[in-house]
Amino acid sequence: MNTIKVALIGNPNCGKTTLFNAYTGAKHKVGNWPGVTVEKREGLLHHDGNHITLVDLPGIYSISPYSLEEKLTQEYILNYDPDVIVNVVDASNLERNLYLTAQLLEMGKPVVLALTMVDVLEARRITLNTDKLSKALGVDVVPVTALRNLGLKNLLHTVIRRSKAKEVQEPPGIPYGELEEAIAQVESLLPVQEGVEERFRRWIAIKLLEGDGSILQKVETPELKALLEKLAASGVHYEEELAIKKYGHVQEIVPQVLEGDEGREILSDRIDRILTHELLGIPIFLAMMGLVFVFTFTVGNHFAGLMEGFFGFAGSFVTSRFGAWGVAEWMTSLVVDGIIGGVGGILIFLPNIAALFVAMSLMEDSGYMARIALIMDKIMRRFGLSGKAFIPMILGFGCSVPAIMTARTLEDERDRLATIMVTPFMSCSARFPIYVLFSRAFFPGREILVTLTLYVLGILVAVLTALLFKRTLAKGEKGALILELPNYKLPSWKTTGIFVWEKVRGYIVRAGTIIFIASIFLWFILEYNFSGKAEMSASIGASIGKAIAPAFSPMGFGTWEAALALLAGIMGKEIVVSSMAVIYGIGEGSLSAVLSQVGFTPASAYAFMVFALLYTACLATLGVIKKETNSWRWMFFAFGYQLGVAWVVSALIYQVIGLFA
Template sequence: MKTVALLGNPNVGKTTLFNLLTGSNQRIGNWAGVTVDKKEGFFEDVKIVDLPGIYAMDTFSNEEKISKSFLENEEVDIILNIIDASNIDRNLYLTTQLKQFNKPIILAVNMIDVAEKKGINLDFNKLSKLLNVIVIPIVASKGKGIDEIKNILTTNEQFLKVDSNNYNFKNEKETYEYIEDILKKCNKTMDINKSTFKDKIDNILLNPWLAYPLFILSMALMFQITFSWIGQPISDWLDGLLNDNLLPLLTNLLSNTSPWFQSLIVDGIVAGVGGILVLLPIILVLFACISILEDSGYMSRVAFIMDKLMRKMGLSGKAFIPMIVGFGCTVPAIMSARTLESEKDRKLTALLVPLMSCNARLPVYAIFAAVFFPNYTGLVVALLYLLGVILAFILGIIFKNTLFKKDEEPFIIELPEYKLPSFKNVSKQILEKAKSFLIKAGTIIFSMSVVIWFLSNFSFSGMVDVNDSILATIGNFIAPILKPLGFGNWQSSVSLLTGLLAKETVVSSMGVIFAGDLTATLPLYFTAASAISFLVFVLLYTPCISVIGAMKKEYGTKFTLFSITYQLILAWVVSFAVYHIANLIL
């Protein structure tokens, strides 16, 4: 079987080409030790290894190290290098570096239609002779040229190997002089000063006065689609179907079974796992919106305009998107961090995203703010959101100068051409994310649902009331730790524990435990100062198990444990400070 290494700069159509060549015959995992996608696809007797998108082989990032290591140490028969014809001079810089590996190269020159509109018309035969590689012009978005690539890869044609010594340039400037010389010889016509559609749109979207308002508008539209028009309504319908139809039906069907078995199925497994699965429409719609913005070329502009601000907290501009998504739901925010090229950016973003207050915390904010701050409810909730943002910024600076001090990487981004998103590509990405979420995170959610159900329904003597359960015992054990924060009762401790399943359950657990109207009951257990301290703790402490599952799946156990630990410490310290300051004011 032939092994083909697929390489190219980001945003040149590499994923589209990979999907067209391999179809559904793909395997997706991670490279050993890093959270970078490892994609392998097959057709006939050819294996395509889709290496991470990179700009050069200078080993700044893990992606570049992976690609270099693969080409140096694995049995690679052919390098398939895809480049953007409309930015061919910059793309060929990687090509010259690939020639140093002394492997046969097929150069897939993509987006030739876009290049022609920009006034660039290449002589591909001459380019092939000058570079001593096979050159195939393609338009990946339309499937043009793909059959020719397949035919070459499946034949026994002898490729010419390149003498690496002829391309061992001393520096970047010598390299670009070589590229410029080649392009002069193979350009039929080249009117690069011609105003293009891209230029006209960029004049608007990157305008100093319009860029940020337009970005805010696009984000608002994305959240409106996700949480008001499509995703949330479907999720609410599924939630109603689960709670109003499925759970009562199961309860009725299992009425003749033992109480513990009925509770396990209904209250534990179905309610726990089902409560997470109803979020799937939100995740899919959100990913669809992000994929469309990414595929259209707009996300690269967002990364460009936000980079300066995000750099101050150790992140590139592209990390701004998962942070915004985190206000809706932390799970898709963690998963969408995969679009970041740098492993450092992915990990740092994953550490900070849970500090963005997701909408699952809103029921807790709403009931406590209404009870203890009825005249300032909106202000209290807004300040909680703002506190999360401020702490994320501060911690970003701290992590930048400690954990990721040696991992600074240059931010390089190519602003791609605007294009209509491919329905096939967007659908494929959404299905991949859905499958990954259901299989990986779903198994962890299932396990944790059973554990929490067991703890809340049993003592060491058997099935008991929640007040006598193991969970209550654990709550009494934890309560002294929370006493300095102003809410050292076991009921609060238990509610926070059940909040690990879903933050909304903090309020519902209190409703069951206190067995009464929370509006009348909460003031018996909380003061205004301890109430605001409790809200701050809910904002900052360990996220729900679906987030933990997604983080474990993406970054491993050690990283997840570190995230959980630092958030617990942060929540305790900040709540302690808030409680004692509030006591002086309120």
């Protein structure tokens, strides 16, 4: 069987991952905004007797290793030598996309152009002549629409044919004019390497003139180094001049292949004038978040009652059956109070979680999420971060782990560090059951407003922390925001369905594994002490809770039960709710109904939610902080800093509310 290695390369948000998913059957996250793929992914497929390894690389604008994504892509091409590069090109942004194409063609690798977003171009009444584009570039051009499976077979056939072709692609070279002499001088001093084609030697020479240090390390000689230093001292800015020539080459091609009114204003532009307005942008964003919570609570609460009734019935049924069968009392307690109470206590919020992910997916797939970064840019810059840093922070609304990994897309190392430190303050979905539980119990009819204030508070604490970091621990210049705004589009229900199912499935799996185990462990330490079976107030769990409970007294919830639930929540924030269900023995009843009877007031309930919002990230998040910073010191700093901020803000809010209550 013939084996073919294919690399998918293109600009951010050009449709690479959608194409990858369509071919491999994978369900990797796709998004209508840049920066979704932050590391390479591999998939396998078989077609016409060919074994194809498909590699989805991060979106890049250039083959110069200035960012982590560009470095990863360049290293993959050089070290793994793919048989064919599929350059995924967004037809609606042809000029910008072809700049990367020009660089790929200079490398001398076999390239096939996969043209996406042709329908967007047609909506602007612009026609792209693919035959002319193919002739101008000297490569095959295949239009594809991955979501509708259009052009996919044709692209595969073209890739296979190109991988087997004996003739070498000879795309028209970029005329560098007066720079050709310098290119030739550098090329003449390159070490002779067996099997290295002339075109690739030319590309190496161009990269050296651009100042690519990673390439220089591979081919450096004293003579070559001396020549490069001489050329650098000549006063010619080769990197800039070479880029100008490349763009000039692309700008000559684009008018030849596009026909229609390119200057015509499209719907996205008209919508952006309102949604990204300097004064209206923030209020509209808050209104959109409000609508998300209206949808989440309206739809979620309708089904949550059914879930609560089901688990209440399950607890009563098991108690009745076990009693009739003569099952030991401790076993009944374990199953009803521990397992059903703990796992059921978190699964009753599944409808709310699913509704939240539906709403967030629709906002993301429509293209609005990318606008939020632009809206926040001016505010973020005042607090020391680029608006681009807000993209990982927005992802933090789902889960802090992939959000922190997305910080790799930030070019500035100080921005990366600051973003990693502040992202856990964004309210992740695991905290959402806590808000639903307490707002339903203490703020009936005002759940949406209360939840919205928590999300806004998380953002506020994050940007204030960014200001502190950029002025102390991560000093540096504020970079400009260069962000692609994708076109608005109607969300794909298929994409939304996959996204929501993956999140819901993950939630159920966590409930059936981590929360299941945590509930059993918690039940055990609440039933026993070191002498054997004991009253709950004298158990191991109670002793642990009582030891740390005084620290929470200034926040109004200095009980051992609340303290123990928060401690357990470090494993995962949703475990706070399941722990409370186990502690209060809610195997057959409603946890919301119990909370007001165990010492909580509206003021302490709100302070509890604030603490849950801000305190130490879960173990998975701490682990990814260690991985991304490569430092135990920063991980422990994040642990302590988040805990301290949560304590101060929660206590302050409780005390202030107390003054006016």
